[in-house]
Amino acid sequence: MSDSNNKEIIEKVKAEFGDSVLEDHNFRNDQTVTVKKETLREVCKFLRDTPGISMKFLMDITAVDYHKKKPVRFEVVYHFYSLEFNSRFRLKVPVGEKECEIDSIHDLWKASNWYEREIWDLYGVKFLGHPDLRRILMYEGFKGHPLRKDYPINKRQPMIGPLN
Amino acid sequence: MGLIDEAVGAFETEVDNLKLNVKDAVDQLGDDLAGSIYDTILTTKLGKVVGWAQKNALWPATFGLACCAIEMMAMANSRWDAARFGAEVFRASPRQADLMIVSGRVSQKMAPVLKQIYDQMPDPKWVIAMGACSSCGGIFNNYAIVQGVDRVVPVDVYVPGCPPGPEALIYGVIKLQEKILSEAGTQEARKRVA
Numbered sequence: 001m002s003d004s005n006n007k008e009i010i011e012k013v014k015a016e017f018g019d020s021v022l023e024d025h026n027f028r029n030d031q032t033v034t035v036k037k038e039t040l041r042e043v044c045k046f047l048r049d050t051p052g053i054s055m056k057f058l059m060d061i062t063a064v065d066y067h068k069k070k071p072v073r074f075e076v077v078y079h080f081y082s083l084e085f086n087s088r089f090r091l092k093v094p095v096g097e098k099e100c101e102i103d104s105i106h107d108l109w110k111a112s113n114w115y116e117r118e119i120w121d122l123y124g125v126k127f128l129g130h131p132d133l134r135r136i137l138m139y140e141g142f143k144g145h146p147l148r149k150d151y152p153i154n155k156r157q158p159m160i161g162p163l164n
Numbered sequence: 165m166g167l168i169d170e171a172v173g174a175f176e177t178e179v180d181n182l183k184l185n186v187k188d189a190v191d192q193l194g195d196d197l198a199g200s201i202y203d204t205i206l207t208t209k210l211g212k213v214v215g216w217a218q219k220n221a222l223w224p225a226t227f228g229l230a231c232c233a234i235e236m237m238a239m240a241n242s243r244w245d246a247a248r249f250g251a252e253v254f255r256a257s258p259r260q261a262d263l264m265i266v267s268g269r270v271s272q273k274m275a276p277v278l279k280q281i282y283d284q285m286p287d288p289k290w291v292i293a294m295g296a297c298s299s300c301g302g303i304f305n306n307y308a309i310v311q312g313v314d315r316v317v318p319v320d321v322y323v324p325g326c327p328p329g330p331e332a333l334i335y336g337v338i339k340l341q342e343k344i345l346s347e348a349g350t351q352e353a354r355k356r357v358a
């Protein structure tokens with residue numbers, strides 16, 4: 001498959017959204033760009049709709065908790081794949097602990113719906129505009145978000161059972 | 165003494181002989197019958213017989229939870245052949261099952277489902293906790309996994325291993341059979357159906 005457009009995506013994104021790109025790196029064509037969360041939706045649209053980039057496939061959304069390691073606590077990470085060019089692209093968006101919310105992209109990729117619910121469930125990052133932001137893995141009535149680094153490691157919240 | 169007396173004497177002797185023969189024959193018959201009765205009749209307690217029948221027809225509920233379930237399925241196939249112990253009929257309905265093999269880790273969300281299936285099984289019923297996960301949580305000591313299925317349902321036999329091989333599970337089934345037989349006819353067995 002061609003990797004004609006490979007090294008250029010970072011440059012293209014930077015040219016388009018110069019100010020809001022916080023960081024970028026390219027390790028053996030593993031291209032990553034960190035952008036401000038205000039521009040997330042524009043960057044996503046740009047990546048999806050620009051001919052020559054054409055990241056039509058949203059592979060994954062996940063999050064990282066940099067508790068006490070970085071000034072901005074969370075990072076939501078998007079993985080895109082271009083079926084046309086067989087290339088991948090990673091987008092990182094820092095999200096602060098206080099407001100802890102980010103725009104949903106459920107209308108750009110339908111696939112993002114459950115990923116966003118999962119991140120809400122396990123990390124507690126809110127997705128603004130999400131049509132149905134409920135827990136997806138843990139049950140109703142579960143308190144807290146278990147993949148946060150400050151979730152007590154021994155805390156158990158059983159649904160039933162006398163001894164848990 | 166005429167011919168008649170002679171004939172009567174002979175006749176009586178014959179009858180006496182016959183009587184003796186019959187007595188011998190009847191005695192003989194009695195001995196034979198008694199022997200055959202002792203050979204064919206076994207006296208026991210009803211509870212023991214019931215327990216013996218139950219132990220040889222343990223029907224597990226189809227209930228695979230994680231990696232251990234693969235080994236549980238292997239137990240039923242022809243290589244390990246749980247049919248030798250009467251435990252190969254996996255029932256799709258808990259109503260027809262009397263053994264629950266908890267094969268794998270039980271998440272907190274699954275625990276109510278497991279409890280419900282257990283409650284739906286008719287008495288008497290037994291539970292085998294298969295593998296480290298269902299026995300004690302195994303390597304998954306975290307927010308999502310029940311730390312041992314005995315926190316939700318009573319467990320009869322724990323089979324250690326990660327996963328236990330089919331032969332280990334069969335050993336567990338044999339242990340359970342021993343338990344059922346030794347319990348048979350006692351207060352414990354009565355409690356199970358009460």
Ligand code: SF4
Nearest residue numbers: 231268295296297327
């Ligand atoms: S005991 Fe091991 S094999 Fe069995 S469910 Fe747990 S992790 Fe899987």
